[in-house]
Amino acid sequence: MRTKNIYFSMFITLVVVIISFIGLFDSVENNGRDSLFQYKKKNVDLQNIVIVGIDDKSLNNIGRWPWDRNVHAKLIQKLKEGEAAVVGVDVILAESSKKESDDALVNIVKSVGNVVFPVVGNFNYKKLSAQFKMGKIIGDVNPESIIESFEQLKKISVAGHINVFEDPKDGIVRSALESFKFNNKEIKSFDYVIVKEYEKRTGKKILNGEIPKDFFNRYYIDFNGVPGAFNHVSYYDVLSGKVPPIYFKDKIVLIGPYAEGFPNDSFYTSIQKNARMYGVEVHANIIQNILHNNFKQEVSELIKILITIFLGIASYFIFNKITPKLSFILLLLLSAIYLIISRFVYSNGYILNVAYPLILLALLYIFSIAYKYLNEFAERRRVTNIFGKYVAPQVVDEILKGELKEMQLGGEKREISVLFVDIRGFTPLSEKVQPEQVVEILNEYLTLTSESIFKFRGTLDKFIGDATMAIFNAPLDLEEHPLKAVQAAFEMKKGSEKLRKKLQDKFGISVEFGIGINTGYAVVGNIGSSTRMDYTAIGDTVNTSARLESSAKRGQILLSASTYERVKDKIKANYLGEIKVKGKETMISIYELEDINVD
Incomplete structure (x- = not known):
C-alpha cells in the first residue's frame, strides 16, 4: 500500500x-495571479504622468465628437507653453478634414516635435484568439492592416500602436504588446515610443536592456492602481485656462477619451474586474512600468x-x-x-x-x-476477517482503536483461560433425524455457544465438529478472564435447558453440554502457513482444557485447580478429587461448577 x-x-x-505546461487551467491561474499580484502600489510616484481627459464636461462645452482639428491644435499649444516633456494623443485622426484645420494641427505638432500619435492594427481576432489559446505553441501576432494618422500628420510626427489585447478566455487585460510587424516594418507600442521620446527630451537613460516578453511579444502589466489612480484633468479646463500650462512642465501628458460612449476604449483589467478602465489609463500604467523598468518576467x-x-x-x-x-x-x-x-x-x-x-x-x-x-x-477489513468470526464486534472495535497492526505469522506467550464445550448425546440424535435437521440443531447449539462466548468478551477459536473452543484474555487483555470463562460456560448451561426440552418433546432424545475450563500460559497468535492461518492457542493449557471437557458428564462444567483458585470467592463448586488425563503424568484436581455468586 x-x-x-x-x-x-x-x-x-x-x-x-x-x-500547467499546456495551460489547461490558465483561467484559474490568471485569476490567482490577479488576486495576488495586482493591488494598489504604495510609494509609487504617479506625478510624472497626467491624463487630459476628453470627458463629459469637455463634450458638453466644446460640442459633439469629433472636434475640429483647430481645437486639438490649441490644446497642444497650451501644453507647449507649459513645457510638457512629451504629449501622447490616444485619438486616431485617420481622415483629412478642413485644410486650414489640418494645417493648424500639423504646424503646431511640427513646431513642438514631442507629440506621439497612434497607429491601430486591424487583427483577425478570431485567429488571434485561437493563437492565444494555443499558448506556447504559436507566436507572431501581426495585423492584416493598420490605421494611421492622415498623410500630412503622419509625415511630421512619430507614432506607436495603441492596440490593447484582452485575454480571450475571460476578456481581462493583463499584458501589453511590445510591437508588431506590418509590411516588414516594426511598429513599436504607443507607450514605448512615448518613453523613448521622453528620454530624448529629458536626456535621462530609462530603458535598461530589452523588455522581457512572452511567445507573443507581450509583457505583463503591473497595474499601479484602480481606475482613476493617475492625475487627470478635463480637456476643457486646460483649453479654457482653468488648469494653467505650467502644471504640465516636464510631465508626460496623455490625451484620450475619459467618458462613456467612445467605442472600444474601456476595458476590464486584472486589478479591478468589476469596473472598466479607460484605454488612456491602461497606457498610463504601461508607461509607468516602462519608466521604472518595472517588468515582470515568467x-x-x-x-x-x-x-x-x-x-x-x-x-x-x-x-x-x-x-x-x-x-x-x-x-x-x-x-x-x-x-x-x-x-x-x-x-x-x-x-x-x-x-x-x-x-x-x-x-x-x-x-x-x-x-x-x-x-x-x-486494515479494518483485514482485522475483521481475522477476528470478526472469533470475537464480539466490540472487541474488534477495540482492536482497531488500538491500531493492532502486524498480524503476520507468529504469536506470543500469555496467560489465558481456555474453554472447551461439546454436545453430549449428539451422535444418537443424528442417527434418528434427517440430515437437514441435524444441521439445524447443530447450528442452534453452536449459535448459543458463540453468543455466550461473545457476551463475556471471549474469542471463539474454532468449531471442531459439534465442539467449540474459546479463549479468554487474547488478543486483548481481559480482566478476570478465568471468571469470564466460567460465566460464559454457565450461560451456555442455562441456555441449553430450553433447547434440551425442545428436542425431548420433538424427538424423545435430549442432548446436553459437557464443558471443561483451564487457566495457564499458552502460545497465542496467527498459526498456520502463509496461505492459510488461524488465530489460535497451543500448549499444555489448551490440551488440559480439552481433557477436562472430555471427562465432563452431561450438563457438567469442570474446572481445573488453576481456574478454581482464581474464581473460588465468586462461585459455588464441588471438589471432585483428582483424575488422570491423557498426556499428563501427574493427577490433576478438578471442580464441578454449581452456581455463580456474581451477576
Whole structure:
C-alpha cells in the first residue's frame, strides 16, 4: 500500500506538471495571479504622468465628437507653453478634414516635435484568439492592416500602436504588446515610443536592456492602481485656462477619451474586474512600468517544473505522516508560505505559477486523506476477517482503536483461560433425524455457544465438529478472564435447558453440554502457513482444557485447580478429587461448577 501511495503521489504531481505546461487551467491561474499580484502600489510616484481627459464636461462645452482639428491644435499649444516633456494623443485622426484645420494641427505638432500619435492594427481576432489559446505553441501576432494618422500628420510626427489585447478566455487585460510587424516594418507600442521620446527630451537613460516578453511579444502589466489612480484633468479646463500650462512642465501628458460612449476604449483589467478602465489609463500604467523598468518576467518552465516536483515530494512526506486535521492546518500553512514567497518573487521581477502549485497541494492533501481512509478501511477489513468470526464486534472495535497492526505469522506467550464445550448425546440424535435437521440443531447449539462466548468478551477459536473452543484474555487483555470463562460456560448451561426440552418433546432424545475450563500460559497468535492461518492457542493449557471437557458428564462444567483458585470467592463448586488425563503424568484436581455468586 505504501508503494502504491508513492506512485499515486508521483502520478498526481506529473499530471499537474503536464496541465500547467499546456495551460489547461490558465483561467484559474490568471485569476490567482490577479488576486495576488495586482493591488494598489504604495510609494509609487504617479506625478510624472497626467491624463487630459476628453470627458463629459469637455463634450458638453466644446460640442459633439469629433472636434475640429483647430481645437486639438490649441490644446497642444497650451501644453507647449507649459513645457510638457512629451504629449501622447490616444485619438486616431485617420481622415483629412478642413485644410486650414489640418494645417493648424500639423504646424503646431511640427513646431513642438514631442507629440506621439497612434497607429491601430486591424487583427483577425478570431485567429488571434485561437493563437492565444494555443499558448506556447504559436507566436507572431501581426495585423492584416493598420490605421494611421492622415498623410500630412503622419509625415511630421512619430507614432506607436495603441492596440490593447484582452485575454480571450475571460476578456481581462493583463499584458501589453511590445510591437508588431506590418509590411516588414516594426511598429513599436504607443507607450514605448512615448518613453523613448521622453528620454530624448529629458536626456535621462530609462530603458535598461530589452523588455522581457512572452511567445507573443507581450509583457505583463503591473497595474499601479484602480481606475482613476493617475492625475487627470478635463480637456476643457486646460483649453479654457482653468488648469494653467505650467502644471504640465516636464510631465508626460496623455490625451484620450475619459467618458462613456467612445467605442472600444474601456476595458476590464486584472486589478479591478468589476469596473472598466479607460484605454488612456491602461497606457498610463504601461508607461509607468516602462519608466521604472518595472517588468515582470515568467520564470522558466524548468523552474516551474522543479518547484512543482519539490512541492509534490514535500507534500507526500508531510501529509502521509500526520493526522488529517494537522495535515489540513499544514496545507493552509504551506499554501500561505508559497503565496508569500510568490509575492516576494514578483516584487523582484519574476512571476511564479500561483494556482497550479496550490492545486497540487490540494490534490495531494485530498489523496492523502483518501489513501488513509482506504488504508484504514483495508486494515479494518483485514482485522475483521481475522477476528470478526472469533470475537464480539466490540472487541474488534477495540482492536482497531488500538491500531493492532502486524498480524503476520507468529504469536506470543500469555496467560489465558481456555474453554472447551461439546454436545453430549449428539451422535444418537443424528442417527434418528434427517440430515437437514441435524444441521439445524447443530447450528442452534453452536449459535448459543458463540453468543455466550461473545457476551463475556471471549474469542471463539474454532468449531471442531459439534465442539467449540474459546479463549479468554487474547488478543486483548481481559480482566478476570478465568471468571469470564466460567460465566460464559454457565450461560451456555442455562441456555441449553430450553433447547434440551425442545428436542425431548420433538424427538424423545435430549442432548446436553459437557464443558471443561483451564487457566495457564499458552502460545497465542496467527498459526498456520502463509496461505492459510488461524488465530489460535497451543500448549499444555489448551490440551488440559480439552481433557477436562472430555471427562465432563452431561450438563457438567469442570474446572481445573488453576481456574478454581482464581474464581473460588465468586462461585459455588464441588471438589471432585483428582483424575488422570491423557498426556499428563501427574493427577490433576478438578471442580464441578454449581452456581455463580456474581451477576
